[in-house]
Amino acid sequence: MSTPESNVLDAVCEYLHKQGHFFFRVNNVGVYDTVKGIHRTPPKWAMKGVSDVILVWKGKTYFIEIKSPVGKLSPDQIAFQAHVEDNDVDYFVVRSIDEIMRLFPNRA
Secondary structure, three states, X not given: OOOHHHHHHXXXXXXXXXXXXXXXEOOOXXXXXXXXXXXXXXXXXXXXXXXXXXXXXXXXXXXXXXXXXXXXXXXXXHHHHHHHHHOOOEEEEEOXXXXXXXXXXXXX
């Protein structure tokens, strides 16, 4: 099922990919195992609240959380953002494709 947030996430990843950016999508949610018929829990060292996308651009690392226009950060996401920013790393909450285009206009 598609949600406004998943639509923004897909558009952001598609844009970053087309621009040739070095990034990856983080998914630390438990996965449903169809063979065993259970939800597998995330790995032991998976961290709650990790941003959706991690981007490396021009020698810097950026943590990017994708939200719908009205979406709010969870307490775990707020704690993760504080940890990232305490370590002098940039963290962005992106709510539209236009925002990501302004932040990271091209790979050059």
